[in-house]
Amino acid sequence: MKDAFMSSVSMPAGYGKTYKNFKDDDHPNLIHCPLADENVNLLAHHFKNKGELVIKREIDGEMFCHPHPLILYDTFLNGSVSLHDPMKKVELLCDGCLRPITSMPFYKCSEHDCDFVLHEWCTMLPSQIQDHHHSPGHTLVFMAKTPIDSLGLFKCQICWLPCNGFAYGCMQCAYYVDIHCVFIPDVITHDAHPNHLLSRFKASSAYKDCKACTERIGEMGFYCPTCDFYLDLNCALLLPRTIRHKFDKHPLTLRYYPAENHGSEYFCEICEDEFDPTDWFYHCNMCAYSMHTACAPLKQQCKLYFVI
Ligand SMILES: [Zn+2]
Ligand SMILES: [Zn+2]
Ligand SMILES: [Zn+2]
Ligand SMILES: [Zn+2]
Ligand SMILES: [Zn+2]
Ligand SMILES: [Zn+2]
Ligand SMILES: [Zn+2]
Incomplete structure (x- = not known):
């Protein structure tokens, strides 16, 4: 068995034959990514697993x-x-x-x-969170609206997306995090690297590129400690397995590499640009309809009428 483990360590990242290095039973609440679709929500997962949903009329x-x-x-x-x-x-x-x-x-x-x-x-969000993994020793307080401006618009210090929804924050440090990023799990598993657990890491000390979008990972991401496999937070958690778009009557599926090695024959229906052959993208087989992950409307955290 030792040999099997060693050979899995030297395997290249991605789709090769790797040996599963964890037991499902040891991680009963493990988040399986990509999440099924836009209906599946990290927060819902968190609260349902804790049995904390108490419904009032x-x-x-x-x-x-x-x-x-x-x-x-x-x-x-x-x-x-x-x-x-x-x-x-x-x-x-x-x-x-x-x-x-x-x-x-x-x-x-x-x-x-x-x-x-x-x-x-x-x-049902808690009124405060102590010792948050991203800012240990700190208490982050729930804020329905951040005190930054009259719109409550802030840039989340973890995913760096602008947001005008609820936040957890510390006014003294002017530190604000959106409510999704507060509940980011320590480990996930992802179909693009299915047999190894991916652990959360802080990117500030090491410059790594995301496997999904090839951009440098900003603040935080997930990685496989035994392989050269890194995902930024947003590509790991905000790209569901399937999406719906009004331009296509079928669901579009997340693809981890351009099919048939003809990357240049695919272009994005939204921005009309080609694909980088290593980037993930969304695709409908029936219509041969494709879309950059960045062009899919998935990373919105501001209500449109608030955007300035
Ligand atoms: Zn909500
Ligand atoms: Zn009202
Ligand atoms: Zn965030
Ligand atoms: Zn990415
Ligand atoms: Zn791995
Ligand atoms: Zn595009
Ligand atoms: Zn279609």
Whole structure:
């Protein structure tokens, strides 16, 4: 067995035959990436596993800096609010995490003409987080709106995406993190490197390129300690296995390398540029329709009407 392990260590990264180096039983809550689709949400995973979801019919809006009470929408009888659906061009984004709301139940403002909505798990966030892995010895406090400007717009110190949703932060240090990045797991597994666990690492000390987008990894990423395999945070967690786009009636699937080695024959339907043959991309086999991962509308963390 020792030999088998040694040979797995020297294997090149990627799709080669590697020996599985972990037991599923040892990691019952392991996040399997890519996440199935945009409905699967890191926060939901976190709270469901902890059994912390306690559903109330109505909650006070005040703790979310909202002036009206919020009501649980749990059947379609509850009115005229349509769930997020890119195929029908319906956008319903949570005001806490700014990600789509695609299933019931969720909370909506009780005022008829107020569009404030929240995922159920986004109403159950802890009021503070001590000793956060990214800033040890520090207490990060929940903020429905950061005190930076009147829009609460901030740049997350972990994923570096601009955000105007809920945050955890420390005002003294002017340090703010969006609510997804606060719950980033220590380890994940990813289909692009399926047999080895990928561990979270802080990129500031080592310059590494992401396997998915070939960009240098910014603040944090995941890597395989035995192989030269690195992913940045956003490519690991924000690129689901399938996406829907209004331009294509089929789901587009995440591909880890250009098919048939004819990278230059593929071009992105959104920006019309070619593909870097080593970059991941989305593709529909039926329509031969392709899209850069960066051109897919997946990394949005601001509500459009707030963007300045
Ligand atoms: Zn949310
Ligand atoms: Zn309201
Ligand atoms: Zn972030
Ligand atoms: Zn990347
Ligand atoms: Zn590996
Ligand atoms: Zn593109
Ligand atoms: Zn198609």
